[in-house]
Amino acid sequence: ELTQPPSVSVSPGQTASITCSGEKLGDKYVCWYQQKPGQSPQLVIYQDRKRPSGIPERISGSRSGKTATLTISGTQAMDEADYYCQAWDDFTAQVVFGGGTKLTVL
């Protein structure tokens, strides 16, 4: 299982950090998805810290042991969304998603 905080609030222009932790993360890569209301999830980070084409540099990923972090710098209203982390669990041989974090830009 991957654990995320249910919600994170941030003021416009500030930095938002969303964590994803799991005892079985081990050496498996983590990826992150952004999902806006009524839309499909969009990949924003893969292999812990890589950005797909078209994702702005202010969205970044990092990893320290069993915790991965998604960081959004200079947060904008358009960043308000649900964010999900995901990894592959070798032990149970399955794709695992975190419970999701609702990012609110106040």
Added chain:
Amino acid sequence: QITLKESGPTLVKPTQTLTLTCTFSGFSLTTSGVGVGWIRQPPGKALEWLALIYFNDDKRYSPSLKSRLTITKDTSKNQVVLTMTNMDPVDTATFYCAHKSITVFGDAFDTWGQGTMVTVSS
């Protein structure tokens, strides 16, 4: 450009079998490292992975749902089909199919379909 689109019934009755089709373009499911997965999302809830099929016909299933799921591919039609037996109202969700390329994005699903909402009700 990779695109995927889910299709199937919007309403099924309890105990019935759900069959969903993912029709894709922009890639081949015979290319090494490529896969297509199914993920569902109940209204207002989190994403839940269901199944995955790879270019070499390797198949993986969610352990908790494995007994109810079957995933197959038809490379000539560029389609992946998911069947889910013994549907229950708790299975009401939006079902997504998504593309995966191990060689490019690792374990991530880089492109998702628009999703199809399935309601289970008598």
